[in-house]
Amino acid sequence: MIKLTNIERFHKNAAQKNWVLKDVSLEIEQGEFVTIMGPSGAGKSTLLNIIGMLDDQDNGEYHFFDEEVHKLKERKRHELHKHYMGFVFQAYYLIDELTVYENIETPLLYRKVPKAERQSKIAEVLDKFNMVAKRDLFPSQLSGGQQQLVGVARAIIANPKLLLADEPTGNLHSSQGEIIMDLFKKLHSEGMTIIQVTHNEKYAEYGSRVIELQDGFIKEDRITRQEISENIIS
Amino acid sequence: MLKNNIKIAWRHILKNKFISAINFTGLVVGMVAVLFIWQYVAYEKNYDKIHENTDDVYRVSTDRVKDGVAFMKFAAGAACAAPVIAKNFPEVENYVKLVKSGDAIYKRKDKNEVTYQPEKVYFVMPSLFDIFSFPLAKGNTATCLSEPFSAVITESVAKKMFGDEDPIGKTLNRNNDSDYKITAIIKDAPQNSHIKFDILLSYITYSDVFNSDNNNTETGPYWDGFLSYLKLKSQTDWKDLESRIPAVMERTYDKETSESVVFHLQPFNDIHLNSNLLFETEPPGDGNAVNFLFLIGSLVLIIAWFNYVNLSTARSELRAKEVGVRKVIGSDRSSLIRQFMVEAALMNIIAILTALLLAQVLAPWFVNLIDKDIPMSIFSNLGLLSVVLAVFLLGTLLTGLYPAFLLSSFKPIHVLKGSSNQSKKNRGNWMRKGLVVFQFIASVGLIASTIIIYTQLDFMKDKKIGLDIEQTLVIKRPIVTDSTFTAKAKTFRKQLEKLSVAKNVTNSTSVPGQPFGMTVGASKWGNDEENFGFHAMCADFNYADTYDIELVAGRKLSKEMGNDQNSCILNELAVDVFQIETPEEALGLEINFWGDKLKVVGVVKNFHHEAPKSIMEPMILRGFGERFSPDYFSVKLNTKEIGQTMASVESIWKSLFSQNPIDYFFLDDHYDQQYNSETLFGKIFSLFSGLAILVSCLGLFALIAFVAERKKKEIGIRKVLGASIPSIVTMLSKDFIKLIFIALLIAIPLCWYLMNNWLDGFAERIDIQWWYFALAGLIAISIAILTMSYQSVKAALLNPVESLKTE
């Protein structure tokens, strides 16, 4: 699904280049649940954003399915992004002026989904996330965990193939975090490809594979214990 | 999607109540200003538009020329103008002449007690109805003015004199001396038509009956007072035609006449705003003033639009997050632009609906202010509807586009990371500064202009006019008179003199503030070829004393010399016109005044018979001869107590002229009426300047509030570190003060240039002083500082613990 070859990213300073990503090569198959870990400033978010087509690499090749993303125009990349990706942020980034229902509805509006279909899809998601009673509340009226649930709901409502989550539990208490992670696990089991960034070892174990970044290099790329044990069982 | 856009826009408006209120107020004020000004401008620009097909209609104006210089220019010009031109140029399809008929009282023949004194009566040719489209109410326009002693009246005159009766066929008596049969009724012409009338009399009565002894009414080149309109064949090159008239005049008369009487064509549609000659049918409009007012009315709205742009871009950081999120969840740039445009549209539409309502409510007040009977039919006027639409569309584009493009250009990666990419965030900054500078240029310019306009008005009003017009009661002559009038006038004058409050009494054919009334081509006696043009009036011996006119040489007219029937006084300009070196040399000169031999007995200093906005003219003041009778009785009072005086004056009047109502005025008020249009201009100008300044201050108020909010944390830290309140206020406002100074530098030359142009329209004008601008700048800066200090002091006073906690 994703194939990164020798990806480089740097920021030019007055005098020198500050490397953020250096020679990152990576392949991710459809259906994987990948966790990116590493110290602060290692380039995790940058890598996630490049995969999510929000940021451009300076060098290297990026193949997404059959598309050569590194050769695509901005507009076309936006189309790919819109069609395939869902994003979850650490700070939720809900739109304050919109209700829960409307926040979840917005991606569907941008994809010109007919009204009846929108209604049924949102009803289904609200039900699945246990948020039916909250549908007409505004984000400021929700707890952090609830806001992030809305964030996830909004990310998946348009049936993306790939869910990208940058420290989705970073602002949450552990109990709330676990709810989100359980949700990810469920989505994964239903076939969703997920790439998440987290600092939490335990949450990393929800996934199938861990990529350890340091100073812009991939330091380690391993299968999780969870995955190993599942593989053994099967 | 649109519904969604509107919903979100509405929530944003509600959420940011403070900013929305400022935007809303500014827009409403600006739009009301534009609606009003537009009504006014449309009224002025649509002047005379009730007439269809006037593109080929021209008025013939007459210049009297001496040595190549036009010393008098008449709107109502020579008697021969239209007939001679029409006869010699096949391009002329038709023409009409109008001659004003003097003040008179009209009575119903069948009901003597019904009388009416119309303001405007003309003798008119029947072709009036072929050339212009005055709508007929009753009768036949083809025949109604073809017979002598026919009259056409307007609907309102018909109503006044005949009520519900049918006036057609009835007879009106004019001043007890002639009878006119009513042949048709015309609908009242709208206010904005320069040809206005109450009654029209058939021209043939004037030309073939009253002047049957001479046919100069159609051939006289030196007989003025005839309004002449030509209808040319379409596509005629009128300038070319105009240039060929002198040759025709030379052929018809002689070389001298062709050089001293010069005709010009005035396109009919230009007359109201662009013609200001002698004997206009009404005080002309001022095209310049109309343009000026249109400009500043629009300025108020533009400033309000700029507020919107400023406040939207200033808040862009707050909206950036939303933009980023929307882009990540699939929005493309165009739907974001649409969202911001919808927000601007919604604000504009709410504002314009409110403005329409408010304009409707305030319309009577505005009509009253400008003192013009403009129909303020806001909801029925199609033209206005298109203005509303234009204001809405233009407003939405102007206020929406820039913020929309700026905001939608944010890259999600930059805004969501929260990393401060300063250069991107501040992209709106330059624009914002530019707009603030513009607003202050406008404010400073408007304040300075207001100062200059009022200084000029005061200057004109205080100007030594060379006349004493204070405490002067002026009584107009009775309208209906008979052969006993001259004797009665003498009696009246005597009785006025006897009043204890009367210091001086004089009779004259004109008074200050009125046109001279006579224009005369006079020459040195015995040298008839050298003919010069003068304004002239008759007055008795007491005129110069009553009005305190300063004598330069010789003597005043005198009672002892039998009222000096054959003497005259010149002003210094007239002495120059006769090409005489000194006033003393002019004494004893004999001049030919319409065949009378007059001796110059004195020379007076030039004085402003008409207001100093127009230039002083060469003048001959002559004693009353046989053929003249007084039109005005002036009484100089030695008291301000006039209540008792008026009662006695009225009782004297009743005993002599019982048939006539008394008509009088106080001269200083009357004289000041000449400044009505300038005073009105000043009033409207200062009103809209005030609004413009108010709206820009609103914007500034909000901007500084926004800056204070953003720097809340910095202010808190500084205070903890020991910063004083004044230093914080300075910190917050110094950027804006800098902008104001830049604005000042640009505003001064701009305003200087424009106001200099305006002042050039006056014969006597002030010079622009540097301190006008200093004062304007000071006022602008004071207002700005006052506006800012509220917000910045509020921010500075905030408890630092409070402001730091909230982060």
Ligand SMILES: Nc1ncnc2c1ncn2[C@@H]1O[C@H](COP(=O)(O)OP(=O)(O)O)[C@@H](O)[C@H]1O
């Ligand atoms: N616009 C930028 N200019 C300069 N350096 C940047 C910019 N954006 C990110 N960086 C740097 O790139 C590095 C990687 O950032 P990021 O990918 O956010 O790290 P992580 O998510 O692993 O904490 C950091 O050292 C950061 O300082």
Ligand SMILES: [Mg+2]
């Ligand atoms: Mg990060």
